[in-house]
Amino acid sequence: MTVPSTTPAPDAPQEFDYLVVGGGSAGAVVAARLSEDPSVTVGLIEAGPHDQGIDEVLTLSRWMELLESAYDWDYPLEEQENGNSFMRMARAKVLGGCSSHNSCIAFWAPAEDIDEWEEKFGAEGWNAETAFRLYQKLETNDDEGAHHGHDGPVHLMQIPDNDPCGVAVLE
Known part of the structure; x- marks a missing residue:
């Protein structure tokens, strides 16, 4: 190579x-x-x-x-x-x-994991509520749900369930 x-x-x-x-x-x-x-x-x-x-x-x-x-x-x-x-x-x-x-490949970390940063490890201000607002600010997601951001610098898209690559990975 x-x-x-x-x-x-x-x-x-x-x-x-x-x-x-x-x-x-x-x-x-x-x-x-x-x-x-x-x-x-x-x-x-x-x-x-x-x-x-x-x-x-x-x-x-x-x-x-x-x-x-x-x-x-x-x-x-x-x-x-x-x-x-x-x-x-x-x-x-x-x-x-x-x-x-x-x-x-992008996903939102589970709220309980992020909350643990603040509760157990003292990372003040790093909790799910704060992180989720930042996720929304970062992403532009073609999912129409209010949960996602729609005008951030990181563009995401949902892959259809029948996408050949995704099907192959799951198989």
Whole structure:
């Protein structure tokens, strides 16, 4: 597998007001939000190349080709008390990160889990009510329910029940 290289444009600035390390979903959103202020400069650094044209990254059914490749961070899993300690999961080393190859599978964490952050671990202000408002602010979801956000920067879509890829995964 040949990894495309990317280099900055010769006239790219060398100093920035903010430097965001990691061009996955979170890093890209942070960089985009910071750059909304025209008075600041923002640099985004990603260890891997742009994902454009890399079929083994962009085609969900080819995710296993990423394992132990130049596009995979190959992080080990923490040992699990109840099994699955040796499960492999590709972590994409490309601009866009894992969202480039996992169809940006998104879900809202269970309210009881988030409430536990505040109740048990002292993360004041990090509870389901607060988190759910932030989820709604972040997402644009084609589900018409009031539960979801409809004008955020992260665009989500519902996959039909009969989608061939989804059916294959469930089988």
